Amino acid sequence: RKEVEQDPGPFNVPEGATVAFNCTYSNSASQSFFWYRQDCRKEPKLLMSVYSSGNEDGRFTAQLNRASQYISLLIRDSKLSDSATYLCVVNMADSNYQLIWGAGTKLIIKP
């Protein structure tokens, strides 16, 4: 089983819709969680960290469920510019704090 798993998609979503996707992690010792965004043929960039109580940044909401070992990302009022691959990243305390990356979920927003 992969340490960090994501649905590869693609998720095809009309502009203005709400979309959500999850990421599951296998190691209960994981301490930090992040969502990165990667545009086609570009480098990953931090979208947001995920805090235990959940957090929001504009149209984006991230949630952490430690009991079920998953994090989620919700995008409201989706824009064409939200089309990208969203990478889930987990910091494993028992792996010398190395980051473990999911393979990403591809999101396509259609006009």
Next chain:
Amino acid sequence: NAGVTQTPKFQVLKTGQSMTLQCAQDMNHEYMSWYRQDPGMGLRLIHYSVGAGITDQGEVPNGYNVSRSTTEDFPLRLLSAAPSQTSVYFCASSYSSTGQTQYFGPGTRLLVL
């Protein structure tokens, strides 16, 4: 600030050739790392450094060497290229631990024939 820079952007090698991928950052970050990204897989850590003079192996270090003689530079050397090393390589840096925001370079696309 230029951030994290990588050269070259693209490279084609023949099996057995060696080369060095350059990475530099001007943010005075202590932590630097090299990843490879392959289709359908997450970024995989090759080598990392927590400061000048200190390097360590990541998940997939075989076939690669690194050095960190200065805070700014972290080159990755392919000793004898193999087709399995065809990939996109990203260099990243952060202020300190891996728990902080990683800043990535634009990547190097490498094809080994």
